[in-house]
Amino acid sequence: MLIYIAKRIVYTLPIMLGVTLVCFALVHLAPGDPLIAVLPPDASEQMKQQLMVLYGFDRPYHEQFLRWIWRAVQGDLGGSIATNRPVATEVFKAVGNTLMLSAVATFIGFALGTFFGFVAGYFRDTVIDKSASFLSVVGVSVPHYWLGMVLVIIFSATLGWLPATGAGPGGSDAWAWDWAHVRHIVLPAITMSVIPMGIIARTVRALVAEILSQEFIAGLRAKGLSEFGVFKHVVKNTAPTALAVMGIQLGYLLGGSILIETVFSWPGTGGLLNAAIFQRDLPLLQGTILVLAMFFVILNLIVDVVQTLLDPRIQRS
Amino acid sequence: MTIKERPILEIKNLSVTFTAGRKPVRAVDGVDLSVARGEVVALLGESGSGKSVTLRTILRLHNERRTKMEGSLLVRGSDVLKMKTRELGDLRGRTVSMIFQEPMLAMDPVYSVGQQIIEVIRKHEPVSYEEARKRALHLFERVRIPSPERRLDAYPHEMSGGMRQRAMIALALACKPEILLADEPTTALDATVQVQILLLLRELQHELGLSVIFVTHDIGVAVEVADRIAVMYAGRIVEIGPVRSVIRTPRHPYTRGLLSTRGHGGRLSGKRLPAIPGSPPDLANLPPGCAFAPRCALADDRCRAQAPSPTTVDEGHVVRCLRTDATTQSLAAADVSA
Ligand SMILES: Nc1ncnc2c1ncn2[C@@H]1O[C@H](COP(=O)(O)OP(=O)(O)OP(=O)(O)O)[C@@H](O)[C@H]1O
Numbered sequence A: 001m002l003i004y005i006a007k008r009i010v011y012t013l014p015i016m017l018g019v020t021l022v023c024f025a026l027v028h029l030a031p032g033d034p035l036i037a038v039l040p041p042d043a044s045e046q047m048k049q050q051l052m053v054l055y056g057f058d059r060p061y062h063e064q065f066l067r068w069i070w071r072a073v074q075g076d077l078g079g080s081i082a083t084n085r086p087v088a089t090e091v092f093k094a095v096g097n098t099l100m101l102s103a104v105a106t107f108i109g110f111a112l113g114t115f116f117g118f119v120a121g122y123f124r125d126t127v128i129d130k131s132a133s134f135l136s137v138v139g140v141s142v143p144h145y146w147l148g149m150v151l152v153i154i155f156s157a158t159l160g161w162l163p164a165t166g167a168g169p170g171g172s173d174a175w176a177w178d179w180a181h182v183r184h185i186v187l188p189a190i191t192m193s194v195i196p197m198g199i200i201a202r203t204v205r206a207l208v209a210e211i212l213s214q215e216f217i218a219g220l221r222a223k224g225l226s227e228f229g230v231f232k233h234v235v236k237n238t239a240p241t242a243l244a245v246m247g248i249q250l251g252y253l254l255g256g257s258i259l260i261e262t263v264f265s266w267p268g269t270g271g272l273l274n275a276a277i278f279q280r281d282l283p284l285l286q287g288t289i290l291v292l293a294m295f296f297v298i299l300n301l302i303v304d305v306v307q308t309l310l311d312p313r314i315q316r317s
Numbered sequence B: 001m002t003i004k005e006r007p008i009l010e011i012k013n014l015s016v017t018f019t020a021g022r023k024p025v026r027a028v029d030g031v032d033l034s035v036a037r038g039e040v041v042a043l044l045g046e047s048g049s050g051k052s053v054t055l056r057t058i059l060r061l062h063n064e065r066r067t068k069m070e071g072s073l074l075v076r077g078s079d080v081l082k083m084k085t086r087e088l089g090d091l092r093g094r095t096v097s098m099i100f101q102e103p104m105l106a107m108d109p110v111y112s113v114g115q116q117i118i119e120v121i122r123k124h125e126p127v128s129y130e131e132a133r134k135r136a137l138h139l140f141e142r143v144r145i146p147s148p149e150r151r152l153d154a155y156p157h158e159m160s161g162g163m164r165q166r167a168m169i170a171l172a173l174a175c176k177p178e179i180l181l182a183d184e185p186t187t188a189l190d191a192t193v194q195v196q197i198l199l200l201l202r203e204l205q206h207e208l209g210l211s212v213i214f215v216t217h218d219i220g221v222a223v224e225v226a227d228r229i230a231v232m233y234a235g236r237i238v239e240i241g242p243v244r245s246v247i248r249t250p251r252h253p254y255t256r257g258l259l260s261t262r263g264h265g266g267r268l269s270g271k272r273l274p275a276i277p278g279s280p281p282d283l284a285n286l287p288p289g290c291a292f293a294p295r296c297a298l299a300d301d302r303c304r305a306q307a308p309s310p311t312t313v314d315e316g317h318v319v320r321c322l323r324t325d326a327t328t329q330s331l332a333a334a335d336v337s338a
């Protein structure tokens, strides 16, 4: 098993390298002048040259790339052009916030999604199933920034129960798991949880229905197991796929939270990416994308390994 | 003279109708069948004749919301169809257990085979995990699985077909049941493995004094394992009797059709039942008379008008046919010419 995990990690390395290359290429091949944000409009050609040298933009691409990677492995993602602060600090703070929001959202989505999925799968083709399936279709199709705004209108503007924006007193640096802070994560997390909930519910429903129609369920009943005893088997059969879908959904949320973070002014990577793009802050943009992409790759690795651990049918060689 | 013991399993006028589809499907239609303690009854019939449905009804494995079950089904005198969930849970796997046709599909793929046996033991008996595991190991030795210790931890997909069926037998016998329902336990296996599994089953049946209903397509197998043969057609038992009597003097035209194209010798061959011209009736749309009449060379207007009631033609040999006169005659003629 350990050998299998080690192998999987080794296989991941070239993927990571590829991801890094794509990140770099995307950012550098985009048109536009990287220094436009910091240079005054009337800057002299000489000053521009100086800055190009300072940031290393005058070197050939492959050299820039290698230097960037070399530093990145050591945890240095360069300095932001706009703010001059180290990119790594900013990125990790923001990624931390995004990760927290996405994880809470995924957890909510997983809990509700598996619940609806199991109920629908168990009561297939009944009113209960149809309602649960309808809910999950709605969950997947509703534009979630719109849902976010509706929730804000209801729960913040009208009822005043929950705050509409921010991460609580003292901003994200002072985050704590107390109500004063947690109430800030409720609305964005619920908004964000809707899509994973729908997808997980649909997946689990299909899985449960398929498993329940299999012969071994009759086999389990024939042994004298109670419905609850059979249910435990259904859960264990559903788990590998359901958890894999959950992991993948978490990955999507990590990269796709920009809109929701903007709606709720959540101090995550969404805001950072926005700023980086509009200010053409190349090191910041590169660094953020790179860290997000790495998280995605690592998440996929974890999903694979967990799935292999849970499902004896997957070859472990 | 011994007083005749009450049969351990008594099925009386059992009908099973599936109501899920547009039209109700009457898969079992008035089946009477009793099995004595230690007796083996082979249930023979074409595909779709209702053998599996009958067997599954004994454990009430059908979806109750979509199935109507009528009649009575007594196991040691108590009616399975009237049992509460609790009693049913105690019956299943303990008094009555089942071997499925395809053990690969009948076992949970994500539990090891050992775990599945331990589970059934611990469901029915208050023993520790270690104790149950020891029992499982014994069972594996009993059904002659090589390196049993290691195989306990194997998953179903890691075993060969024959090995899986042995494990399935171990699972079925784990709680020392009195009645064993075997639904084509060898059909999915290679011919040589079939023979081994059959011999194993027969040996265990003798040792444990099991009562068995053995569903099969294969007349050779039925002759080999059974005391009595019941022939099923379109949800009814059309002929039942001691093996010798049914094989030597079949009275129902359907049974005769089944037997006619088969060579003698009662081999344990993997041969399927020979084809009889025509096809079985649509169970959602049964004819009013004998269900076999449309395919029967002997059928007359009476046959098409009313379903025949059981007639005893010999000691313990019962046939549902109105033309037993004709079949008996032709049997006599065959005897003379032989
Ligand atoms: N759950 C169900 N719903 C509706 N019809 C069913 C159901 N189960 C079985 N049937 C129908 O009942 C009839 C009898 O099926 P059964 O499985 O008992 O046949 P069988 O004699 O065991 O055949 P085989 O030799 O192929 O196993 C078939 O026509 C089948 O289509």
Ligand SMILES: [Mg+2]
Residues within 6 Å of the ligand: B051, B052, B053, B183
């Ligand atoms: Mg069958």
